[in-house]
Amino acid sequence: MFSLYPPNFNVYSNRPYIIIRPKPNTFSYIHVFLDELKLKTFGTDDDIYLRKDKLPKGAHILRLIGENKITQYEEETFYSIDVAREKLVREPQKHDYKTGDIIVASDNKKGIPDGYMGHSALIIDEKYMLESDYSADSIAINSINSFFKDHEWYALYRPLDEKMGQQAVEWGLSYYEKYQENLKKGINRPVFSFIPSSMKDLWNAIYCSKLIWVCYYYGANYKFEHDGLWFSPQNLDEQLKKDKNFTLIYEHPDHSFKIKF
Numbered sequence: 001m002f003s004l005y006p007p008n009f010n011v012y013s014n015r016p017y018i019i020i021r022p023k024p025n026t027f028s029y030i031h032v033f034l035d036e037l038k039l040k041t042f043g044t045d046d047d048i049y050l051r052k053d054k055l056p057k058g059a060h061i062l063r064l065i066g067e068n069k070i071t072q073y074e075e076e077t078f079y080s081i082d083v084a085r086e087k088l089v090r091e092p093q094k095h096d097y098k099t100g101d102i103i104v105a106s107d108n109k110k111g112i113p114d115g116y117m118g119h120s121a122l123i124i125d126e127k128y129m130l131e132s133d134y135s136a137d138s139i140a141i142n143s144i145n146s147f148f149k150d151h152e153w154y155a156l157y158r159p160l161d162e163k164m165g166q167q168a169v170e171w172g173l174s175y176y177e178k179y180q181e182n183l184k185k186g187i188n189r190p191v192f193s194f195i196p197s198s199m200k201d202l203w204n205a206i207y208c209s210k211l212i213w214v215c216y217y218y219g220a221n222y223k224f225e226h227d228g229l230w231f232s233p234q235n236l237d238e239q240l241k242k243d244k245n246f247t248l249i250y251e252h253p254d255h256s257f258k259i260k261f
């Protein structure tokens with residue numbers, strides 16, 4: 001995919017979607033065309049998701065017209081896309097989630113190649129998860145369904161001791177509440193960052209797999225082994241696969257990491 005002109009849009013492909021990300025506070029309306037066919041007008045500066053399985057296969061020109069009603073500014077941008085060459089995602093598997101389940105994905109968003117960084121989250125209940133991601137909040141409670149907007153290649157693990165999973169989540173929710181209290185005071189701690197730091201350090205840096213580590217460590221008194229100051233989703237996934245205290249519930253056939261330790 002490429003742009004013919006420097007835009008106020010960032011448009012990229014993520015298996016199930018074409019994602020249009022407009023520059024914030026630039027447009028009142030965004031008119032989306034595929035070739036000469038108008039798809040829809042969006043009155044938002046949030047991300048716009050176009051499902052590839054709803055688009056005709058083949059090469060197309062994606063035409064975007066941004067309109068600002070206040071300044072009367074308009075911008076027209078064109079992108080070349082080829083839906084036929086894209087892998088279309090299947091609907092996510094249905095699971096009976098349990099408190100303390102851990103989900104680890106090996107595919108990526110934001111242009112990172114699949115099999116390298118990945119992502120992970122801690123299941124709260126049948127609908128919600130606790131995660132640390134690129135969002136505005138370093139620690140967030142989001143719907144489990146939101147995970148599958150960006151990830152298809154994943155494994156789902158479950159602690160054999162139900163109480164251990166509950167303790168990890170209870171501690172994680174308390175940690176989340178303390179983080180929210182910090183935000184109300186104007187203190188953004190911890191920050192989302194991959195900068196290596198002590199795993200036991202709660203208030204300088206946090207990321208997805210470290211969040212799961214601290215929840216189980218402080219909440220359930222259970223320690224995932226690690227070397228150094230970095231505990232990646234791949235480290236977590238590899239430990240869960242061989243950990244006798246966890247069982248594999250589901251694994252996508254393409255789920256794998258490419259880095260060999």
